[in-house]
Amino acid sequence: MAIKFTELEENILALAGGTLSESLTPYADIAEKAGTDEKTVIELLTRLKDEKIIRRFGATLRHQKAGYGANAMVAWCVKEDQDPMKIGEYMAKRPEISHCYLRTTYPEWKYNLYTMIHGKGPDDCKNVVKELESETGITDNCILRSLKELKKTSMKYFEFK
Numbered sequence: 001m002a003i004k005f006t007e008l009e010e011n012i013l014a015l016a017g018g019t020l021s022e023s024l025t026p027y028a029d030i031a032e033k034a035g036t037d038e039k040t041v042i043e044l045l046t047r048l049k050d051e052k053i054i055r056r057f058g059a060t061l062r063h064q065k066a067g068y069g070a071n072a073m074v075a076w077c078v079k080e081d082q083d084p085m086k087i088g089e090y091m092a093k094r095p096e097i098s099h100c101y102l103r104t105t106y107p108e109w110k111y112n113l114y115t116m117i118h119g120k121g122p123d124d125c126k127n128v129v130k131e132l133e134s135e136t137g138i139t140d141n142c143i144l145r146s147l148k149e150l151k152k153t154s155m156k157y158f159e160f161k
Contacts, residue, residue: 003053005158007161008035008036008040009044010158010161011033011158012031012034012036012041012045013158014158014159014160014161015030016041016045016057017156025038027042027045033160045057069120069121070118070121070122070125070145070146071116071118071119071125071145071146072116072117072125072144072146073117073143074114074115074116074129074141074142074143075141075144076112076113076138077110077111077112077113077141078138082137082138084112084113085102087113087136087138090135091113094115094132096117096118096119096124096125097117099114099115100114100115101114102114110140111141111142115132117129122145125143126143129141129143
């Protein structure tokens with residue numbers, strides 16, 4: 001069942017889906033541009049999150065601009081008896097890891113857990129991998145280094161009117 005949003009709600013979501021202001025009151029800034037009050041903005045976003053219409057609402061760190069120029073997607077082979085969910089939750093707690101996913105394996109690709117590791121230099125990423133190998137006992141992995149960032153944008157569901 002499709003949700004019908006009012007024009008005000010669409011405008012709030014369009015503004016919230018873009019780059020937030022760097023002020024101390026980003027929700028009030030959205031409200032001012034949308035022609036409403038801060039409480040309405042917060043209530044809409046909270047309701048949509050509570051109803052699981054949106055999964056999360058948060059800031060995106062532009063890691064390269066923040067000085068973290070080295071990135072590696074690491075594919076790990078975690079056996080079922082090692083509890084991939086538990087291992088993933090453990091790895092996801094690392095501050096250097098921004099993403100952690102479980103995926104389906106295939107006969108030609110055995111890796112089922114993926115972590116995105118960020119570091120200031122390539123050795124930082126390698127060191128995190130070595131530490132995780134030591135801590136978890138999982139040494140079967142494939143390190144895929146980022147060569148160039150091609151796109152980093154959020155989905156746009158509404159245009160501000």
